[in-house]
Amino acid sequence: MITPTSNYGFPPNLPTQHGSLSCPKDRERSSPSDWSMLNSLTAARLRRYLQKTEDLTAEKIERACHLLEIYHTVYRHDLLLLRRQGYCGKCPPPTSQQLQQMAQRLTDAEGQIYSTEYILLELKTLARYLKTQK
Numbered sequence: 001m002i003t004p005t006s007n008y009g010f011p012p013n014l015p016t017q018h019g020s021l022s023c024p025k026d027r028e029r030s031s032p033s034d035w036s037m038l039n040s041l042t043a044a045r046l047r048r049y050l051q052k053t054e055d056l057t058a059e060k061i062e063r064a065c066h067l068l069e070i071y072h073t074v075y076r077h078d079l080l081l082l083r084r085q086g087y088c089g090k091c092p093p094p095t096s097q098q099l100q101q102m103a104q105r106l107t108d109a110e111g112q113i114y115s116t117e118y119i120l121l122e123l124k125t126l127a128r129y130l131k132t133q134k
Contacts, residue, residue, distance in 0.1 A: 047065050063110075074098050
């Protein structure tokens, strides 16, 4: 169960605005993390990017968009709760618990069993693809 003082599934040592990292406006600008890119991407925009790729079927594009929506449902919720506690660092990688929730949601939706390793690999692949589109 999530308590008001928990880190909502993220590691307990994440820095807050008073921690070892300052808020984003005070940090040096760097390239966005994979998780930040995925967090700010909409499924519609992802669909447009992927439709430019000739070797992807409509089914693969829809699966990628669905995975992104599941990522948003699980990851954004926890990140929002963490930010309400004062965390303002970079988007951390999804935790194993979050990956498990994503795998379960995708499994429930598609009737096929997905591992957390598969989910992580697919999310990283999407982020890597997006970096080539920028």
